[in-house]
Amino acid sequence: MTTFPPSPAPQARKKVTTLAFRQKKEQGIPIAMLTAYDNPTALALDRAGMDAILVGDSLAMVVLGYENTLPVTMDEMLHHCRAVARGARSALLIGDMPFMSYQVSVEEAVRNAGRFLQQGGMDAVKLEGGRERLEAVRAIVGAGIPVMGHIGLTPQSVHQLGGFRPQGKTALTAKRLVEDAILLEEAGCFGIVLESIPTRLAAHISGKLSIPTIGIGAGAGCDGQVLVTHDLLGLFERFTPKFVKRYADLHAEMQRAFGAYIADVQERKFPAQEHTVEMPEEEWEEFLGTGRARSEK
Ligand code: KIV
Numbered sequence: 001m002t003t004f005p006p007s008p009a010p011q012a013r014k015k016v017t018t019l020a021f022r023q024k025k026e027q028g029i030p031i032a033m034l035t036a037y038d039n040p041t042a043l044a045l046d047r048a049g050m051d052a053i054l055v056g057d058s059l060a061m062v063v064l065g066y067e068n069t070l071p072v073t074m075d076e077m078l079h080h081c082r083a084v085a086r087g088a089r090s091a092l093l094i095g096d097m098p099f100m101s102y103q104v105s106v107e108e109a110v111r112n113a114g115r116f117l118q119q120g121g122m123d124a125v126k127l128e129g130g131r132e133r134l135e136a137v138r139a140i141v142g143a144g145i146p147v148m149g150h151i152g153l154t155p156q157s158v159h160q161l162g163g164f165r166p167q168g169k170t171a172l173t174a175k176r177l178v179e180d181a182i183l184l185e186e187a188g189c190f191g192i193v194l195e196s197i198p199t200r201l202a203a204h205i206s207g208k209l210s211i212p213t214i215g216i217g218a219g220a221g222c223d224g225q226v227l228v229t230h231d232l233l234g235l236f237e238r239f240t241p242k243f244v245k246r247y248a249d250l251h252a253e254m255q256r257a258f259g260a261y262i263a264d265v266q267e268r269k270f271p272a273q274e275h276t277v278e279m280p281e282e283e284w285e286e287f288l289g290t291g292r293a294r295s296e297k
Contacts, residue, residue, distance in 0.1 A: 013090035016051050018124060018146045018190040021092065024051070024223070025212040031191075031224025033094075033214055034232065037063050037080045041229060042087030052092040052214075054126065054226060055081045057099070057156070061238075062230035069155045070099045074112055078120040085121025094148055095122035099156045102127050102136050109136040113145045126193065128154035130180025134187045141188035149184035151177055152218065153196035164241075166217070168197040181205045181213070193226060194218040196243065217243030 024031050033052040036042040037059045045053050059080055060072035081095050095116035102109035109127075116122040124146035127133060133149070140147050152167045161167070168174045177197060184192055189211060194202045196217035203221025206213040215222030227244060230236040234249035264270035279287075 013049065015090055016092040018092065021052075021191055021212050022210070025210070031212055031214060033224055033226040034229045035059075035226070036084045036088075036229060039083045039087040042084040042091075045229070046088040046091050050091045051224070052094055052226075053084060053088055054094045055084050055096060055120075055122070056126075056228065057096040058228045058230075059096075060098075062228060062236045068158050070158070072098045074098060074101050074115065078115060081116060081120030081122050092124065093122045094124045094126050095120050097125050097127040102133070102140075106135050106139045110139050110143050110145075113140040113147070114143065117145060124148060124190065126150055128156050130177070131183050134183055137184060137187040137189060146190045147188065148214075149181075149189040149192040150195065151180050151184070151192060152194050155195075164196075166196045166198070168201050174198070174201050177201065178205055178208060181209060185209050185211050191224075194222060196241075217241060 021031060031051045032049075033054055034045055034050055035054045035056040035058055036045055037055060042053055055077065057069040057072050057077065059077065060066040060069045063080075064072065064076070066072070077095060077098050081093075085093055097109075097112060097116070101112040113125045113127075116125045125140065126148040127136065127140075128150040130149075130151050137147050137149065153161065153164060155164065158164060168177045174197075177194075178201075181192055181194075191212045191214055192205075192209070193214045193216060194205060195215075199219025199221060202213065202215050202218035206222050212223035214224040214226050216226050228236070231240060231244040232247050234246050234251050235254075237251055240246070261270065
């Protein structure tokens with residue numbers, strides 16, 4: 001029989017707050033963040049000591065099978081947020097505001113951000129965009145909801161950007177990104193994701209801000225790092241961005257396990273004795289006798 005090592009006992013960890021994020025930056029301690037969309041993954045991330053868990057709208061691509069992040073809805077995001085919130089005790093939980101949940105009006109942005117905390121069990125929200133989002137950021141922060149910004153490659157603008165391509169590679173666009181980062185900090189963001197921008201630009205932005213930057217494809221000069229968990233685990237097969245480091249190949253491992261199960265079923269090796277339920281002999285005899293008595297009537 002296959003045995004699995006027991007999960008490590010949950011560490012007694014303090015809840016990570018947005019204040020702790022800023023303190024980590026001040027102390028030069030890198031922040032570790034990954035995505036989760038379900039309860040067992042949240043449990044494992046939390047037990048491993050992750051600082052923050054992002055319920056990313058990457059859910060659309062890596063779990064729901066869409067081409068990009070645009071189709072995922074508020075209700076779908078909240079459904080997955082609740083599963084994550086039931087699994088994580090210590091990590092700061094950040095809900096990613098989906099496409100069209102904050103762009104139409106500031107009122108809708110605040111209402112939807114509130115749903116992430118009230119109905120999704122999140123501690124904070126993340127939204128994409130720079131100067132064009134300042135009003136929404138200010139209003140959400142004004143409602144007492146911590147906001148993480150996200151600039152550089154913003155996947156919800158994939159059609160406007162002409163694909164999932166690195167940003168800020170010219171002097172002009174780099175300058176715009178620096179300005180956006182400063183404006184987001186001034187608007188009240190507690191942190192900013194920098195996605196797919198040149199390493200030295202990300203380090204430059206990180207040096208300009210007092211809030212932490214969390215990089216994805218933005219090099220080691222950021223104050224923290226985030227990846228999509230399905231990329232890191234080798235669970236997303238369609239493509240792997242250059243900036244991903246794979247720590248496991250779970251897709252191959254799943255295929256191996258499923259293949260072994262099929263073979264066991266076909267060869268009648270599963271279920272074995274230890275997977276079955278027994279019945280006391282005398283009960284079985286009585287059962288057979290009852291059956292006979294009935295059929296003799
Ligand atoms: O949706 C997501 O997972 C994200 C990360 C890539 C930062 O926004």
